[in-house]
Amino acid sequence: LTQSNTQSLQTLQTRLDARLVELRNASDQRLAEMRATVEQRLRELQADNEKKLEQMRATVDEKLHATLEQRLGESFKQVAERLELVHRGLGEMQTLAQGVGDLQRVFSNVKSRGVFGEIQLAGLIEQVFTPEQYGVNVETVPGSGARVEYAIRLPGKGDGPLWLPIDAKFPREDYERLLDAQERVDKPAADAAAKALEQRIRDEARTIQNKYIAAPHTGDFGILFLATEGLYAEALRRPGLVEALQRENRVMLAGPTTLLALLNSLHMGFRTLALEQRSTEVWKVLGAVKTEFAKFGDVLAKTRKKLDEASNTIGAAETRTRAMHRQLRQVEALPVEQSQSLLGLTEVDPEDADDAL
Template identity: 30%
Template sequence: MILDLSDPATLGALGAGALALLLLVVVLAMSARLRDLSRAQAQLTGTLAGLADAQARAEAGTAAALTDGAARTAASLGALQQRLAAIDAAQSRIEDLSSNVLGLQDILSNKQTRGAFGEIQLHDLVAKALPPDAFTWQATLTNGRRADCLIHMPDPPGPLVIDAKFPLESYEALLAEPSQTTKTAFRAALRTHIRAIADKYVLPGETADGACLFLPSEAIYAELHANHPEIVREGFVARVWIVSPTTMMATLNTLRAVLKDHRMREQAGDIRRALAALGRDVELIVERAAKLESHFDQARRDVEGIATAAERAGRRAERLDAFDFGEEAAAKPRLAPVIRRG
C-alpha cells in the first residue's frame, strides 16, 4: 500500500501519529523523571531524617555540656564567693590588728600611758606570784615619790621598789636608724633613768638597798645584754637591777620563798606550841587505848567464864536426861591467862 503524501487526510493521519508518538515519548520521559524524582525525594527524606537525628543528638550533647558547664560554673562561683568571704574576714582581722597596733603605738608613745602599760604587765606577774598582803601599788615614800610597786620584804633587805617605766623613745629611734648617735642617745636615756630610780627609790632605813627596773619587753632586755652590757654593769653599781617579764617572774618566786621563810620563822613559837598540844593529845590517846585494851582483856575473861558455866550446865542437863543423880566430880575452873604489862 502506497501512501499518498499529497492527500491531506494522509498528512493529517501522519501528523496525528507523530504527535501521539511524541506524546508517548514525553510521557515515558516524564515517568522516568518522576521515578528519579521519587527516588531523590526518598533519599532526601532519609538524609533529612539522619540530619534531624544528628541534630537531636548534637542538641542533647550541647544541652548536657551546657548543664555540666553551668554546674561547674556555679560550683566555681560558690567557691569563689567563699574565698572572697574568707578574704573579707581576713581583711577585717587585719584592720582590727592594725587598729590594735596603732592603739599600742599610741600607748607606748606617751610616757604616762606607757607607764600604765608596764604596770599592767607587772600587776599580772606580781598578783600571780605573791600573796595579796605582800605588795602595795603606788605606795608613797617619805620623800613624796610614788613607787609603782612596793614589795613588803622583811628587814633585811627591807621593802623593795619596782619601777615599771622605761625609755621607749630612744629605743625606737635606735631601731629606726641604728647609728652611733642613736646608740649614744639610748645609753644616755638608760643611764638617766637608772640614776633617777636610785635617787628616788633607794632610801636608807626605809627601803631596800636596791630597786628593780621592769622592762615589759624581752626585746629591749635582749638588746641591753647583747649590745650594751656596760649599762647593765652600771645598773649593778647603782643597785638598780634590770628585769624582763621572764626574769621578773623568777625574782618574784625567790621573793615569795623569802617571805614564806620569814613568816614561818615568825610563827615558829606558835608551831612549837601547836606541836606540844599535839604531843599531849597523842599521849592521851595512848593512855585511853591502854585502858580500852584492859577492858577488852576483862571482857575476854568474862566470856571464857560464861563458856565454862554453859559447858557445865550442858553436862548436868545430860545427866538429868539419863536419870543419873550421882555426885558429879567438881570440874576445875578454867582461868583466863593473866597479861602482865611492863
C-alpha cells in the same frame, strides 16, 4: 530454500527485536521503580538522619548549656568567695592599721608609754602573786610622798611591811634612735644613741634609789623593769652597765622574761618560808600530843586495873554461885509459876535479859 531460510531468519530477527524491546522496556520500568524506591528510602533516611541530628544537637546544646551554667555558677561562686575573703582581709588590715595607729599614738605620749609598761608589769605580777603579796602605788618610804608603781611585800619581823620596789620604764625615743642608726649602718649615730640610752637608764636607776629604797622600810635593792625584750637586750649589751647599777644604785635591771623568773623565785622563797613556819607549828603540836599521849597511857593503865578488879569480883561471884548450886542440888525445885508467886517475881525472857545487858 534460500528464500525460505531468509524469511525464517527475518521472522526470527523480528521476534528477537521485539523480545529485546520488551526486555528493554521491562528493564527500564524496573530501573525506574528501583530508582523511585531508592530515592524514597534516601529521602526517608535523610529525614530520619536530620531528625536524629536535631535531637542530638538539642541534647548537646542542653548539656552544654547546663554544664556551662554550672561551671559559670561555680566560677562566680569561687570569685565571690575570694572577693569576700579579700574584703574581709582588707577590713582586718584596716583594723590592724587603726590599731597600729592607736599604738603609735600611745607610744608617742610619755605618760601613755608609762601606762603601757605599768600594764605589762601588772600582768606579770598578777600571774605569780596574790593581791595580799604586793601593793600598787605604794609609799615605800613613810612620809616621803613618793609612790612606786608596784612593790612586793617581803616577809619581815618588824611592825610594818618590808617592800621590794619595782618601777617600769620605757625610753622609746632613745631606743628608736638607736634602732634607726643601726638600720642605716651609721656607727657614730648608733654609738651616740646607745650612750644616750645608757645615760637614761642610769638616771632612772638613780631616781629609784633616791625615792623608793630606804632600809628598814624596803629591801636592800629595787628593780627597774624595761618593758620590751629588745630594750633589755640593748641594756645588757652596754659593758658594765648592769654591774654598775647593782653596785652603785642597788638597782637590778629586768626584762619581761627575766622579771617573771625573778618573781617565781621570790614566790618559791615565800612558800619555803611559810613551810618552815608551818613545820615549827606542827612540831609544837606533835610535842603537845606526845605529852597528852603519856597521860592517856596512865589513864588506860588505871582503866585496865579497874577492869581486872571487876573481872576478879565477877569470878568470885560465879564461884560462890556454883557452891550454892551444889548445896541446893538436893532441894526439890518448884514449878516456875509457884516460885514466882511465892517470891513475888515476874517471868523474865532470856532474850530480853540479853538485850538489857
